[in-house]
Amino acid sequence: MVEWKGHLEGDVGQKARMLDRAENFQVPNFFVITSEELEQIFENGTSAEQILNASIGSDHRKEIKDAYKDIGMSSEVRNSTGKAKNLVGGQRNNQFVSIRVSNKQAHAKYKLNVGSSDLFEALKDVAGSYYEKTGEMPSIIVQKMIESEYSGSAMTGDRETPGLVEVVEGLGTSLEEGENRPYFYTLDSGEIDSKKPEEHRKITRNPMNGEERQKKVEPEMPFEDSEIKELLGKLDRQDINAKFAYKRGDFYIVDVWKEEPRYEVLKNPEIQGLKVSEGDISGTVGQEITYSETTLSPEKYRKHLVTGAGGYTSRDAEKAREEGKTAVFSFAEKLENGQRINMKEQRSGRKEKKQARMDGGTRDSFPFSQDSNDSRDTKAITEDTTNSPVATDVLPLNPRNGRGVFTSPPYGEGYVLNDKAAGKNQFSRKNYVDTAEQAFVFDGDNLMLDVRKLGKESKEMIKY
Known part of the structure; x- marks a missing residue:
């Protein structure tokens, strides 16, 4: 009934199959109970409740319990008889295992440190949680726990x-x-x-x-x-x-x-946090952005999440990617309500970079990193703009009809700009531009603004 590491056959699930093929690493011993076998064990249960309340037959219990007792042995010792097996057998009832699904998880439950006394209840719990989310029976991996440092x-x-x-x-x-x-x-x-x-x-x-x-x-x-x-x-x-x-x-x-990476490392210049899902983060803490000391599942925040804990493989990070919500985990700063956050996706402009290699090469600098000409710091990303002005209209300059922004007569409906420094009711032609190209230029992903002719008051406005 069970399929052992190194001898997997049938539908054992993708995770078990890939784990079995990992080379040049130590892989703790494991066995798999296939979905077909679980359907027999749980008598084709059609709900999570039926699986949780199922009575496992004696033959199935014996085979699973024997496999559990043998999980601390190599295949050579497991298949032997006599002294070799007896020498290892003394501690067979004192070991702990992990239990998890081998299929795409769908955020099913997993169990760690499972001992002899709670083995079958843990199997029911993991299988039932997967069935509740997918309507299907999983294949389950039972693996020896390592007392990890x-x-x-x-x-x-x-x-x-x-x-x-x-x-x-x-x-x-x-x-x-x-x-x-x-x-x-x-x-x-x-x-x-x-x-x-x-x-x-x-x-x-x-x-x-x-x-x-x-x-x-x-x-x-x-x-x-x-x-x-x-x-x-x-x-x-x-x-x-x-x-x-x-x-x-x-x-x-x-x-x-196997997975294409969907994380970005925030640096400035040290590592400041990890963006664990794709997309921009822009808004106000306490409104579009939720800040938490620990991670949260997507249904608990409106749009974006910034936390002081967690990593790319945290379960809430996986859920954020599935739900299409952008999140930053283990962010170095504590955020307060009212702070404005603006973190832009930095991956799209990097497609033409040369292939990087682990042993060196031309891998580009980190996303959100500070280059030699960049004086930004984290405070600039998380500036408190609670009392700052917010744009409410986008209006044309000196339109013939309708609302607009007027720099000279005849004035229409909208706003009039006055040259306070010169004490005049209108702007000189030299003080404004007709097109954005006259003041702005793009350098890769960076927007450059020519401020050489701007006065001090204008430069203060641009900081916003």
Whole structure:
């Protein structure tokens, strides 16, 4: 009934199949219960409630329980008899596993630190949550848990986007649930940049009962640059991204997927946060933009979200991408209601850049980065403009008919501009332009304004 790692057959789901093909990494042992088998186990249940209340037959229970007991063994030991198996068998009832769907998740529940006593209830809960969202039975991965020192995700990026590694101490629950600010590493043109949080919490498992416990720790970057380069390089050669558990110098791969990167690293010049979904963020905090210390699911905010925690692989980030809402996670600043935010999508103008490589090359600078001629800082992005004027009309200049902005007689309906400095009721011809091209020019994605002939008062207006 169960399909073991290294011997997968049938419809085991995409995640299990990709995990089984990961090369040059340690992958904790796992087995898969296919959707066909689950339909038999739950007697073709047609609702989440029926699955949760199902009584699992003795034959199915025995096969799953035996597989659970054997998950700590290699295939060679598992298929052997006598001393080899007995030597490993002493701790077979004391191990913990993770349980998650192998299909596209549809944000189904997952279970960590599952022991012998709650194995079947966890299977029901995960299968029922997937069925409730999709109306289908999933294939389920049951995988040996690693008592990780660090957990995280690694994304290899592409020619527009740097490689990214996000890490939390201990178990990965706080990253998954968006409750902790991770350590960040980026790899661009062979160079590593990193950012540690100001504060951090480590989540571990109680070895006696499997319950999670947490404590505050003094943040310290966990990996050497060479380790990050090696990890991303191995993933890049296989064209995959991965979630990992790190223990005693080794990265154990627990999930694998392929995806075009949909994140952008905000730098100024240090890493300021991570835009986890596509699109612009523009508006006022407390109105179009919601600020939260932890991540939120899309139904809890109106348009945009900025948070002080979470990463690209947090569940609320996945939901934001699915719902088409733009979000920034682990933003370095605390925002207040009334602040104006303006973060523009920076990827579209980068399509012609040369292909970047993990070991160096011509990968472009980070999105939202500060170049040598850019004096912007984060305060400029999040300037408080609560009492600033807001445009209410777009009107033509000196129209023949209708409302407009008038610089000389005859004045019509609308607004009249006076040259206060000269004490005149009208502007001199030299003080305005007929077309935008006379004052503005585009340099790539940057809009340049010629202010050489503007007075001090006009320059103050332009700051808005």
